[in-house]
Amino acid sequence: MPQQAKIVTREATVSAVNQTNLGKGTPLTYADIDGSLINLRDQTFGIAGDSGTADIQSGQTITIAGGTGIITSTAGNTITIEGTSQAQGITVRAPDSSQIAVSDGGTLNIAGAGGITIGTTDGIITVDATAVNNAINIDGGTAISVYGGTTGINGGTSA
Numbered sequence: 001m002p003q004q005a006k007i008v009t010r011e012a013t014v015s016a017v018n019q020t021n022l023g024k025g026t027p028l029t030y031a032d033i034d035g036s037l038i039n040l041r042d043q044t045f046g047i048a049g050d051s052g053t054a055d056i057q058s059g060q061t062i063t064i065a066g067g068t069g070i071i072t073s074t075a076g077n078t079i080t081i082e083g084t085s086q087a088q089g090i091t092v093r094a095p096d097s098s099q100i101a102v103s104d105g106g107t108l109n110i111a112g113a114g115g116i117t118i119g120t121t122d123g124i125i126t127v128d129a130t131a132v133n134n135a136i137n138i139d140g141g142t143a144i145s146v147y148g149g150t151t152g153i154n155g156g157t158s159a
Contacts, residue, residue, distance in 0.1 A: 004059035
């Protein structure tokens with residue numbers, strides 16, 4: 001277990017040195033030396049995380065804790081942080097509420113039907129319904145080959 005440094009002072013048990021005074025220009029007193037040693041022993045350093053900071057004092061242990069799907073371990077002077085996949089896959093739902101689940105790393109196959117073709121280029125899915133856009137010939141009218149079909153519907157009665 002970590003420990004604070006063991007020191008021997010001449011008189012002081014707490015430091016009265018409260019500011020840095022490099023190059024004092026006069027000999028150090030016993031109180032200066034004792035205070036400096038105590039300050040070295042009692043110094044802290046900070047660690048910052050996602051949700052705050054902590055001051056660590058000499059002799060304290062830093063604990064690295066894993067969260068959901070995270071495992072930590074130490075060997076010698078190495079800390080290893082290992083994460084496992086937290087992916088959950090996706091579910092694709094159609095307008096009629098039917099759905100299909102695609103597992104992590106799985107493939108969702110998309111197919112066209114009834115004159116619709118599906119293609120992909122550079123990650124873009126293209127739905128081509130050109131064949132469906134041909135007009136419907138109702139009651140002998142003339143069909144045209146643009147979306148919208150016939151210019152009129154001939155005959156019939158409304159209910």
